[in-house]
Amino acid sequence: MRTSPNRRGTLRSLAATTLVAATALAAVACSSDDGPRETDHPSVVASTDVWGSVAAAVGGEHAEVTSLFNSPGADPHEFEPSMADTAKIEDADVLVYNGGHYDAYVETAAESSRALQVNAASLLPGGVESLGGHDHDHEAGDEDEHADEHAGHNHSHDGANEHVFYDLALVGQVADKTADALAEVSPMNAQYYRDNAVAFNEGISELRGRLAAIKKAHDGTDVAATEPLSSYLLDEAGLVDIAPPAFTAAVENGQSPSAADVATFTDLLQNRKAAALLYNTQAVDPATQTVLQIARRSNVPVVELTESLPSGVTDYLAWQSAQIEQLEQALNA
Known part of the structure; x- marks a missing residue:
């Protein structure tokens, strides 16, 4: 944090x-x-x-x-x-x-x-x-x-x-x-x-073959990310990030999202408008913690993403494979 x-x-x-x-x-x-x-x-x-x-x-x-x-x-x-x-x-x-x-x-x-x-x-x-x-x-x-x-x-x-x-x-x-x-x-x-x-x-x-398979099965599916960390990955998988742009921009710049943007994000999770929440575990503040809690209470699958290698991981392919696996499981839940 x-x-x-x-x-x-x-x-x-x-x-x-x-x-x-x-x-x-x-x-x-x-x-x-x-x-x-x-x-x-x-x-x-x-x-x-x-x-x-x-x-x-x-x-x-x-x-x-x-x-x-x-x-x-x-x-x-x-x-x-x-x-x-x-x-x-x-x-x-x-x-x-x-x-x-x-x-x-x-x-x-x-x-x-x-x-x-x-x-x-x-x-x-x-x-x-x-x-x-x-x-x-x-x-x-x-x-x-x-x-x-x-x-x-x-x-x-x-x-x-x-x-x-x-x-x-x-x-x-x-x-x-x-x-x-x-x-x-x-x-x-x-x-x-x-x-x-x-x-x-x-x-x-x-890995790209697995993303193509996700796109074939879930093309156009809405998801929500706390920060625009993985937009390249989501694009290749055919997924659409519907998180409030002002919310993700604030998080990306180390600022606090507005109450209105937090409310908008909360609404789309509570109403299950997003098939999954993509959560950057290295860009955490009270607003991101709030939407994480809402996602879990609303039974929205959470995909945890990182900007650097997790502890114990040294292989890029293994790192991305594990994250793609989370995404696969979330979308198939």
């Missing part, structure tokens, strides 16, 4: 200011003409354990992956890197991060780094600009190649949803980009990295 509801919004404003001033970066780009040193065991730094788990799946035994944020009970939006964290970013061979306002500190610290960079948000059809932030260069063809993958995605109040780690197709692309970056730093292990990326994407395909 957050101890300071307004702090999240303040940090985002600061992050946005920092981001506008940051140097433009490519999806996989070198921030120095010299580039990283060649090594048989690259150092990879990820902004969160979610992106760290993707990097680890690709790097395997031929990479050292460090995740800066790895606290299951905390809010990633409130994370403030230490000087030691900044040093890790500067010394890395490869950086894997979300992009946009979510972890802008990585881009700031990377200005003095020679690391190759994998910026997930830059792979969105509209690039980082679609998140309401400063865009970065794309590799030729990236945007056109994957535009259909993202067509129709739900948007947040400021543009596209910044939680791009819930976009399974995009996460698969990040794995491929990470393999490319690692192969450049460690050419002797290039095939190993690319084989791992292929295996990871096979797992992604299996």
Whole structure:
């Protein structure tokens, strides 16, 4: 639970200011003409354990992956890197991060780094600009190649949803980009990295197949989420989030939803207008706790979602599989 509801919004404003001033970066780009040193065991730094788990799946035994944020009970939006964290970013061979306002500190610290960079948000059809932030260069063809993958995605109040780690197709692309970056730093292990990326994407395909099955059985079904965390996932599953937009926007920005929005949310749960409540366990305040209690009293199934890996979980595919299983069970209840 957050101890300071307004702090999240303040940090985002600061992050946005920092981001506008940051140097433009490519999806996989070198921030120095010299580039990283060649090594048989690259150092990879990820902004969160979610992106760290993707990097680890690709790097395997031929990479050292460090995740800066790895606290299951905390809010990633409130994370403030230490000087030691900044040093890790500067010394890395490869950086894997979300992009946009979510972890802008990585881009700031990377200005003095020679690391190759994998910026997930830059792979969105509209690039980082679609998140309401400063865009970065794309590799030729990236945007056109994957535009259909993202067509129709739900948007947040400021543009596209910044939680791009819930976009399974995009996460698969990040794995491929990470393999490319690692192969450049460690050419002797290039095939190993690319084989791992292929295996990871096979797992992604299996998860997407389950979402397609949900869509076939429940296309157009209404659900309600306390925060627009999983809109990419819901869109692919054919589900419609009917939660009051002002409520979810307030929660996303660390603010308290209005009494009217809480009442609207309560009404749709009490009258079972939503087939399930999707509850972000890392963005909790009195308003979200109220709707959770109402959902349980009204026998509305609850799907608990997270922004980072739960305690004891290190595998991205296992994490998303468990969350999709919750969704499957809720819709079939």
